[in-house]
Amino acid sequence: MEMEKEKWQEFCQVSGIDWKATLNRFMDNESLYEKILCKFPDDPSFQKLRVALEAANVADAFIYAHTLKGLAGNLGLERLFELLMPFTDELRNGNAQNSGRYMEELEVHYAELCGAIGKIAQRCS
Numbered sequence: 001m002e003m004e005k006e007k008w009q010e011f012c013q014v015s016g017i018d019w020k021a022t023l024n025r026f027m028d029n030e031s032l033y034e035k036i037l038c039k040f041p042d043d044p045s046f047q048k049l050r051v052a053l054e055a056a057n058v059a060d061a062f063i064y065a066h067t068l069k070g071l072a073g074n075l076g077l078e079r080l081f082e083l084l085m086p087f088t089d090e091l092r093n094g095n096a097q098n099s100g101r102y103m104e105e106l107e108v109h110y111a112e113l114c115g116a117i118g119k120i121a122q123r124c125s
Contacts, residue, residue, distance in 0.1 A: 014116040022076025038121040062091035
């Protein structure tokens, strides 16, 4: 399941991945990384974050943002991780005042990221 170089380069640009550090977490197994990465768009954390914020449930929003941040960190999705860091901190402190601004940025990047993953992970099922 080796990733095609062109698709991989696009994914690296969108995700901001540190390939060497990330691959090290996956025991230098690119196939294992791709297999797990393929599952990222199916994780419900992003959608649950959106729903929690719509319901003004800051405690649940924090849980989902924190979970998503952890996934991003483990998968080396640095741009997503960096977007989630200050947002998660605000939610941790019970502050959802800026959630609209954060979610706008997250929506755009999350869609780009899932699109890029879809291109490199077409063989996943």
